[in-house]
Amino acid sequence: MTPSAATALLDDSFPVPVSANRDSRRDITRDMGVRSLQMGITALQEASAAFEGPLGEAFERAVELILGGKGRVIVSGIGKSGHIGRKLAATLASTGTHAFFVHPTEASHGDLGMIARDDVIIALSWSGETAELSDLVGFTRRFSIPLIAITRNGASTLGRAADVLLELPRVRESCPHDLAPTSSSLIQLALGDALAVALLERRGFTSARFRTLHPGGTLAARLKTVQQLMHGADMPLVGEDALMSEVLIEMAARRYGCVGVADGAGRLVGIVTDGDLRRHMGPALLDTPVRTVMTRDPITVEPHKLASAVLELMNRRLITAVFAVDDGRPVGILHVHDLLRAGIA
The missing domain is CATH 3.40.50.10490 (Glucose-6-phosphate isomerase like protein; domain 1)
Known part of the structure; x- marks a missing residue:
């Protein structure tokens, strides 16, 4: 042809x-x-x-x-x-x-x-x-x-x-x-x-085994856990006997937009957020005990929880940071910016 x-x-x-x-x-x-x-x-x-x-x-x-x-x-x-x-x-x-x-x-x-x-x-x-x-x-x-x-x-x-x-x-x-x-x-x-x-x-x-076989790309990011992304050493924490003046100093130093409140046994019993500050703003705020201002029983997650699931939780509950707890004790904090930097969106 x-x-x-x-x-x-x-x-x-x-x-x-x-x-x-x-x-x-x-x-x-x-x-x-x-x-x-x-x-x-x-x-x-x-x-x-x-x-x-x-x-x-x-x-x-x-x-x-x-x-x-x-x-x-x-x-x-x-x-x-x-x-x-x-x-x-x-x-x-x-x-x-x-x-x-x-x-x-x-x-x-x-x-x-x-x-x-x-x-x-x-x-x-x-x-x-x-x-x-x-x-x-x-x-x-x-x-x-x-x-x-x-x-x-x-x-x-x-x-x-x-x-x-x-x-x-x-x-x-x-x-x-x-x-x-x-x-x-x-x-x-x-x-x-x-x-x-x-x-x-x-x-x-399991999803953990799936993550082992998929270490790269967007899928790997979605399979990261809270423990892999959370901050542990610089958690913003105060004791439940603290005054709000201490809370403000801790909040400004850590820059997570919140401070956790722990009892004498180290268990997380409350959280103070920017919203709590706005609701209690007044001349006497600095001398107010934190237990008066804090939100009790805050939203928490487990360290092994998938970070993608935490992002969904944050979006649903309209929060920007969450503490990770183990047996009621805080072991880390995760901010929405950590999730975005990791490619979880």
Whole structure:
């Protein structure tokens, strides 16, 4: 084929309507987007309904198989299924299941050596007849390595070989030709996420462990705890027998906009804020006992509480600082500016 013929073929393959005016084209384009989304929603609903039958039972077996495995989860697929597989492996690995992706073609050229007998294989192929997966599938059968298949065709080579078959419903692609993997990729992705979430819940995967595996970026900031951000050594504190003159000196020195009040046993019994000062402003304020001005039973948090949850609390209660307490005793103070500096917003 000559270069000019190839160019003509490409041009003919992507006709652009020019007869409609700009506003009409905008409306048509928007309708196309909505139609695609609606078809995706329909596909997800069909996949969800399939859980009432064999798919749900197979899903349970797949989760138990992975939980019972002593090795890792190896995910494989090619084309769009391969892209979905890479995402599944990454999600599993980040949520407590040791997993990685092996490209099926590379597997045929030596990467089968990455797979051990104790591993579990998840193979994705919409048709179930992907030729590139044949060596990988054969390897699992030869060495009795558990194989989970995600496909729409249970009667396919992959479906028949699998120990656990996750057979998805045949859905219509949102592509107008029903060819480009769109709706099918969407439900593969959703099923993979469902596996990962079920596994993390069964493993009791906590937010603390999640934070360990996600040390960077905005997500890491959201997973910081009060203890990681609070100030401990310079807490603004006075005793409950103090006068307001002492409170004002402490408030000015610490610059948190508040002062905590502790009893003789060191327990936090009150707080004095800028609002308390305004409400009690008068000539005799300096000689007034702090217990007369303070707000009793102040809002407090635990040191292990997520900082993102504290920010939500501050916004809801309209406060700018909060004490962290352990067994009623203040161990630190956290200001809203600390949260903002940490990227928690």
